[in-house]
Amino acid sequence: xxxxxxxGISLLIIGLSMGVLAQxxxxxxxxxxxxxxxxxxxxxxxxxxxxxxxxTAAVALLSRIYFAMGDLDNAKVYIDKAIELDRANxxxxxxxTQMVAFIxxxxxxxxxxxxxxxxxxxxxxxxxxxxxPNFTDAYYQLALVYVRLNDLSxxxxxxxxxxxxxxxxxxxxxxxxxxxxxxxxxxxxxxxxRNAQGALEKYQEALKLDPNEFLGYYLSAVVNYDExxxxxxxxxxxxxxxxxxxxxxxxxxxxxxxxxxNRNDEALAAYENSVKVEPDxxxxxxxxxxxxxxxxxxxKALEAYQKVISVNPKNMxxxxxxxxxxxxxxxxxxxxxxxxxxxxxxxxxxxPRTWLRLAQVLNNLGxxxxxxxxxxxxxxxxxxxxxxxxxxxxxxxCLGNKxxxxxxxxxxxxxxxxKRYAEEYLKTVQ
Numbered sequence: 519x520x521x522x523x524x525x526g527i528s529l530l531i532i533g534l535s536m537g538v539l540a541q542x543x544x545x546x547x548x549x550x551x552x553x554x555x556x557x558x559x560x561x562x563x564x565x566x567x568x569x570x571x572x573x574t575a576a577v578a579l580l581s582r583i584y585f586a587m588g589d590l591d592n593a594k595v596y597i598d599k600a601i602e603l604d605r606a607n608x609x610x611x612x613x614x615t616q617m618v619a620f621i622x623x624x625x626x627x628x629x630x631x632x633x634x635x636x637x638x639x640x641x642x643x644x645x646x647x648x649x650x651p652n653f654t655d656a657y658y659q660l661a662l663v664y665v666r667l668n669d670l671s672x673x674x675x676x677x678x679x680x681x682x683x684x685x686x687x688x689x690x691x692x693x694x695x696x697x698x699x700x701x702x703x704x705x706x707x708x709x710x711x712r713n714a715q716g717a718l719e720k721y722q723e724a725l726k727l728d729p730n731e732f733l734g735y736y737l738s739a740v741v742n743y744d745e746x747x748x749x750x751x752x753x754x755x756x757x758x759x760x761x762x763x764x765x766x767x768x769x770x771x772x773x774x775x776x777x778x779x780n781r782n783d784e785a786l787a788a789y790e791n792s793v794k795v796e797p798d799x800x801x802x803x804x805x806x807x808x809x810x811x812x813x814x815x816x817x818k819a820l821e822a823y824q825k826v827i828s829v830n831p832k833n834m835x836x837x838x839x840x841x842x843x844x845x846x847x848x849x850x851x852x853x854x855x856x857x858x859x860x861x862x863x864x865x866x867x868x869x870p871r872t873w874l875r876l877a878q879v880l881n882n883l884g885x886x887x888x889x890x891x892x893x894x895x896x897x898x899x900x901x902x903x904x905x906x907x908x909x910x911x912x913x914x915x916c917l918g919n920k921x922x923x924x925x926x927x928x929x930x931x932x933x934x935x936x937k938r939y940a941e942e943y944l945k946t947v948q
Contacts, residue, residue, distance in 0.1 A: 886916035904933035
């Protein structure tokens with residue numbers, strides 16, 4: 519910025535001729551300007567101009583201060599005013615000429631970016647920063663160029679610089695947020711391709727940019743969970759929830775991690791927190807139902823699955839689970855109601871397990887012919903299933919078909935897992 523020195527000559531001459539260089543506020547402002555303490559220079563010089571808007575030397579110095587601080591708009595306004603006040607002063611015109619040349623560089627850099635010549639734009643923006651390190655927008659524009667060049671590390675570096683210079687500038691913060699999201703998207707793409715290490719590196723880059731981006735911690739927890747690194751996953755999810763305690767999926771993941779660590783009471787608490795945040799969170803209620811069922815707390819399990827159905831009446835799995843709970847409670851009429859609901863659904867009617875449960879209920883209710891029909895449907899879907907053959911034998915025995923019953927129990931006994939069970943039933947029809 520050589521023009522700063524040229525245009526300072528007149529100011530020095532004025533100060534020396536007055537013989538009060540040390541006391542003159544304008545000279546003090548110039549001294550601070552030379553020391554690159556632009557804020558103090560601005561405060562003194564702006565006060566002078568406010569008191570005397572036609573003080574030409576002060577107006578000219580204020581223009582240079584604005585330029586040094588990166589405020590080109592005000593720099594142009596005040597240099598034009600200085601020229602208007604002193605049309606014979608060639609130094610001011612030279613300043614204006616050099617300022618226009620600098621602005622033309624900005625235009626050139628923008629045009630290069632618009633024409634997708636990002637390497638060229640990068641070179642020009644770096645030159646702009648070298649000429650005026652306080653021109654904040656240059657760092658921002660250069661960061662955008664680096665994004666286009668897919669050099670996210672440098673993009674982040676220059677964005678942080680811009681934000682540190684003008685922390686209240688909304689567009690800088692928004693650009694940083696976009697950059698963080700880009701890192702997260704890249705991490706997700708790597709995770710989908712099963713590149714866990716690459717994904718984690720991207721998430722860490724995102725967190726370096728914004729340590730309060732809870733998704734960086736959440737997604738890191740997801741990767742560690744998938745990799746069976748449950749303790750590490752738990753640390754990440756704890757941090758995610760510390761930042762955003764209203765993120766339902768984080769509570770769900772926390773519960774899943776704790777289940778893997780056999781900390782089921784804590785897992786249940788995590789799932790219950792998920793439905794506190796989102797009362798109609800279907801998956802959360804489902805997991806609550808599973809854990810209460812495993813604890814044989816059938817009342818609580820029923821309550822959870824009833825909530826699932828109220829949220830999603832088409833969730834056939836919940837109907838089936840309720841049916842199973844009623845079976846375990848020996849409440850076969852209610853079990854029948856819910857299991858029939860499932861078998862009447864075309865998609866779920868292809869599940870042999872559901873037909874087996876229905877057969878168990880019908881056998882217990884003495885509806886032997888219907889139980890036999892249910893087992894026959896199940897065996898078409900899963901031939902030679904031992905448990906289904908046992909239910910078929912029970913139904914045939916109930917109908918008085920002892921030969922068919924023996925045959926069913928004998929076939930079931932071929933499965934080593936259920937051999938003793940089948941043999942016990944076989945004794946009943948010898």
